[in-house]
Amino acid sequence: MNSEPGHVTYTTAVARRRAELEHEGWIPVTRDKVTLPPSLAGFEFDLVMLDGERMLVCQVKSRASARSRDLEAIAEAARTARNITFDIIWFGDTPDLPPREDQVRGYAARALTLLEAGQSQAALMMVWGALEGAVETYAADIGVAQPDAATAVKFWELVTRLRSTGDLGARDYERLSRLYRLRNEVAHKLTPEEPPAADVEFTADLARRLLAREYVPADQVVEWAWQHYSDLRDRYPAEQVREQLLALLQTEFPTALISDLEEAAEALGDPLPDGAADS
Numbered sequence: 001m002n003s004e005p006g007h008v009t010y011t012t013a014v015a016r017r018r019a020e021l022e023h024e025g026w027i028p029v030t031r032d033k034v035t036l037p038p039s040l041a042g043f044e045f046d047l048v049m050l051d052g053e054r055m056l057v058c059q060v061k062s063r064a065s066a067r068s069r070d071l072e073a074i075a076e077a078a079r080t081a082r083n084i085t086f087d088i089i090w091f092g093d094t095p096d097l098p099p100r101e102d103q104v105r106g107y108a109a110r111a112l113t114l115l116e117a118g119q120s121q122a123a124l125m126m127v128w129g130a131l132e133g134a135v136e137t138y139a140a141d142i143g144v145a146q147p148d149a150a151t152a153v154k155f156w157e158l159v160t161r162l163r164s165t166g167d168l169g170a171r172d173y174e175r176l177s178r179l180y181r182l183r184n185e186v187a188h189k190l191t192p193e194e195p196p197a198a199d200v201e202f203t204a205d206l207a208r209r210l211l212a213r214e215y216v217p218a219d220q221v222v223e224w225a226w227q228h229y230s231d232l233r234d235r236y237p238a239e240q241v242r243e244q245l246l247a248l249l250q251t252e253f254p255t256a257l258i259s260d261l262e263e264a265a266e267a268l269g270d271p272l273p274d275g276a277a278d279s
Helices: 010-023 068-080 101-116 120-141 155-164 170-187 197-211 218-235 238-252 258-268
Strands: 027-029 047-051 054-062 084-091
Touching (some): 010 027, 010 047, 010 054, 068 084, 068 120, 120 170, 155 170, 170 197, 170 218, 218 258
Antiparallel strands (some): 027 047
């Protein structure tokens, strides 16, 4: 799914996506020049592109009005069709607002429903739409992107910006990088690989935490733990340091994942050689 600025017109959105695809070697064709399988024949598409035997069908949608059930139906029909990929260009109905949070949550919920039905590739595509909206909202909330400009920044550029400012943890960034590549391969039918259920669930949960303002980068937890580690070593016996550190982290970061807190406590809570904590 491709993100376009919220203020662009329908015509501009189609023209930009067409130019991108032509640059990649795709050839535009009119709808009457191609034969779609019965499962897709009842849908209207804004753009149809060919690359040899491969076909890409595209719809331009706004997050404020798109219906997830309709998109799910098209995505599933395209997934089961031979050599056909469904692509979406997202853009907002208004230039000054990121996607509505209830819609983003709706996409995440639908993704989990698809996952339970065994449709993991379709689930990844759906949950990625939820993540895009959640990242835009999160970036606007913390001031990394202005609310009226969040949707104007390409999604992965925004993710990279969040990583560079320390507002997205290194481990989460690495996992998203891997999933971003897989998502693109799935979108263009370059892989039969089914995304692990844990990755879809992780993405849905990350979108939820970003929207709920509960996200805490693991790097910040570790950094804070290091700053207070020496004091704990001085105050408690070595065998109690980990327990005390974990309790302190839970108080300081009540919305952080317990796994991140435990990992930080585990890494720093064991006795270290003298001077190690100050190095």
